[in-house]
Amino acid sequence: MEEPKFVERRKAPRDRVPRGTKMAYSLGTAVDMWGLWLYPAVAFAVFNMYLGVEPWLVGLALTLIRVWDALIDPIVGWLSDNLRTKWGRRRPFILIAGIFSGLCLPILFLVSPSWADAKFLGVSAVFWYMIGSTMLYYPIVSAFTVPYYSLGAEMSPDYHERTSIMSYRSMTQKVSELGNFYALRFTNLAWFLIPGTAQKNTLLGMRMYTAILGVVMAIFSIIIFFRVKERYYETVVVKVKEKVSILSSLGETLKCKPFRQMMVMGGAFTMGTSMVGSLGYYATVFYVAGGNRISGDNWQFWMGVAFMVGGLIGVPLHKFLADRIGNREAAVVACVIGICGYGGSWFLYTPAIKWLQTISSGLMGMAAASLWMLHSAIGADIMDYDELNTGRRREGSFTACGSYILKLGNSLGYYFSGLILTWSGFTWKVNVQAPQTIFWIRASLASLPVVGLVVAIIFVMRVPLTRQKSEDIRDSLEDRRGTV
Numbered sequence: 001m002e003e004p005k006f007v008e009r010r011k012a013p014r015d016r017v018p019r020g021t022k023m024a025y026s027l028g029t030a031v032d033m034w035g036l037w038l039y040p041a042v043a044f045a046v047f048n049m050y051l052g053v054e055p056w057l058v059g060l061a062l063t064l065i066r067v068w069d070a071l072i073d074p075i076v077g078w079l080s081d082n083l084r085t086k087w088g089r090r091r092p093f094i095l096i097a098g099i100f101s102g103l104c105l106p107i108l109f110l111v112s113p114s115w116a117d118a119k120f121l122g123v124s125a126v127f128w129y130m131i132g133s134t135m136l137y138y139p140i141v142s143a144f145t146v147p148y149y150s151l152g153a154e155m156s157p158d159y160h161e162r163t164s165i166m167s168y169r170s171m172t173q174k175v176s177e178l179g180n181f182y183a184l185r186f187t188n189l190a191w192f193l194i195p196g197t198a199q200k201n202t203l204l205g206m207r208m209y210t211a212i213l214g215v216v217m218a219i220f221s222i223i224i225f226f227r228v229k230e231r232y233y234e235t236v237v238v239k240v241k242e243k244v245s246i247l248s249s250l251g252e253t254l255k256c257k258p259f260r261q262m263m264v265m266g267g268a269f270t271m272g273t274s275m276v277g278s279l280g281y282y283a284t285v286f287y288v289a290g291g292n293r294i295s296g297d298n299w300q301f302w303m304g305v306a307f308m309v310g311g312l313i314g315v316p317l318h319k320f321l322a323d324r325i326g327n328r329e330a331a332v333v334a335c336v337i338g339i340c341g342y343g344g345s346w347f348l349y350t351p352a353i354k355w356l357q358t359i360s361s362g363l364m365g366m367a368a369a370s371l372w373m374l375h376s377a378i379g380a381d382i383m384d385y386d387e388l389n390t391g392r393r394r395e396g397s398f399t400a401c402g403s404y405i406l407k408l409g410n411s412l413g414y415y416f417s418g419l420i421l422t423w424s425g426f427t428w429k430v431n432v433q434a435p436q437t438i439f440w441i442r443a444s445l446a447s448l449p450v451v452g453l454v455v456a457i458i459f460v461m462r463v464p465l466t467r468q469k470s471e472d473i474r475d476s477l478e479d480r481r482g483t484v
Contacts, residue, residue: 059418077400098221174311181304272452274413291431310362311369338367
């Protein structure tokens with residue numbers, strides 16, 4: 001008997017989200033990028049190369065920070081799922097936490113250089129400042145990011161429109177991410193150079209830079225609050241009066257098999273890439289730029305530009321592929337591109353032709369932006385799958401659990417990157433590193449992410465939510481509780 005062919009659903013006008021709303025929503029990626037990911041992007045340069053904290057301690061600090069951050073996320077997700085206000089359950093968090101996360105961002109760099117030689121419990125006082133300041137700051141950012149990403153899954157019930165929303169978010173994220181790459185170049189400006197020396201005041205530069213970014217973060221949070229509405233709130237959410245305990249909510253979420261498969265996929269990619277994220281900077285500075293740190297910082301900015309351009313090209317390309325072959329299959333293509341980018345870094349990071357490294361960075365950016373766009377789109381379908389089985393909309397719980405796994409993988413990656421630097425014999429005191437140090441930095445950069453991406457391919461293809469299955473789930477939900 002011949003298999004029935006898939007008949008694509010025409011996108012109803014009620015399913016569409018206005019372009020201006022998508023653009024307003026996508027501004028929140030700046031709060032996420034600068035609030036959560038700027039700090040680890042510059043931590044090794046600021047705290048190891050500038051203040052002299054040992055790299056394994058910097059890696060350990062970033063690990064402990066992420067573990068703490070990941071523990072906070074489920075609490076925020078549970079609170080967000082159960083909040084009932086006239087402004088919805090996500091938008092109050094987005095407004096208040098977004099403003100405070102922006103205004104408090106410079107606190108992360110208010111450390112004194114004189115603390116570098118001070119010891120507490122046998123460890124640098126700067127290490128303890130890293131732990132204390134981030135443990136106070138990151139819960140504020142989590143109170144923005146978990147409701148923000150939960151809101152994205154609620155903006156449309158349509159399979160293709162969800163991918164479109166995530167594509168807007170991913171493209172804007174690439175622009176925001178450029179701010180992380182520009183940070184160290186900003187500290188190279190003449191304002192921050194110490195007179196009579198070739199040295200720069202990196203801490204002062206970072207404080208000024210984060211103050212500027214913080215104001216932008218606060219403004220963007222206000223725009224999102226007023227421009228983006230919560231689609232499911234009035235129709236579905238307010239009808240559910242009982243509150244589910246946090247442990248019960250997390251338990252039910254983790255019982256969802258497709259969700260677990262996506263978490264393995266995302267965790268493998270995150271751990272593999274974050275493990276060498278900082279090593280890419282060291283490879284640029286100490287191999288490609290020959291130890292010239294100012295030149296390396298400038299090249300790091302252009303690597304960021306290439307990363308952004310790759311993402312801006314990759315997102316619409318993979319949106320096109322997803323519309324035609326499905327989200328899972330498009331995710332596999334993104335992983336293959338990532339394998340080419342990271343594996344090719346062995347050949348493309350070369351002092352002979354410095355700009356070749358930007359090709360590698362562009363492929364990495366294309367893979368990362370596309371993969372997270374598709375990861376979020378598939379995640380929204382998984383939340384529909386869960387609603388069909390449980391009768392509840394629990395975007396906050398799914399976002400929080402997913403964030404926990406991804407951040408745990410991220411934190412382990414940062415820890416191992418610090419260990420790799422220490423094990424390879426890296427020392428911040430010299431500009432020319434030993435040949436074996438350079439070899440292990442480059443070998444790790446070219447191999448470890450490839451392993452993570454292969455695991456990601458295996459698990460994303462195990463997710464059973466094809467385009468046809470997702471459409472069937474939506475039909476069943478609308479038959480049960482009506483349209484949204």
